[in-house]
């Protein structure tokens with residue numbers, strides 16, 4: 001279990017520059033992913049978890065913390081501690097392994113979108129064809145004999161082309177938009193567990209062959 005110091009002066013692991021925070025204010029120990037132990041080091045203005053003053057207490061990421069008069073969410077302290085812990089660590093094999101399932105999820109959702117796009121454009125074509133056929137039939141009935149063939153044919157072609165272009169463009173754009181949004185959603189998930197380098201643009205298999213992060217050199221594959 002890693003233990004860190006929190007205080008006002010730069011030699012602390014977590015530095016908070018606030019006059020109400022003592023030079024050596026508290027110890028922070030990362031107990032688990034979801035729990036820290038906070039120990040007050042006889043600070044002048046005290047340490048609080050959810051507005052209760054503590055000498056020593058456990059905190060979860062959603063607690064409200066106060067060091068002296070400085071309010072800080074526990075989530076922020078967790079983030080700090082994780083960053084510090086990660087800085088000194090190079091082996092991210094376990095975390096990288098866990099990414100595989102997230103890559104699979106992402107691929108599944110992308111394929112689903114592509115499939116929907118295909119079905120939609122098929123539907124559009126069908127509707128356009130039926131519409132065009134209807135126009136041809138109506139014109140054939142209504143127009144005087146001498147125009148029938150020429151006008152009917154021309155109108156049908158025009159209607160079909162317009163319908164197909166507009167409908168397809170719309171659904172293509174919607175799908176593209178959805179794919180982009182999906183990529184945004186996964187940008188922070190499919191990332192190097194150490195430096196957060198986005199990995200979403202390539203496959204898991206591709207990154208696996210690299211064995212190490214090209215940016216921070218963290219070990220991905222042993």
Ligand SMILES: [Zn+2]
Nearest residue numbers: 192195213216
């Ligand atoms: Zn990295």
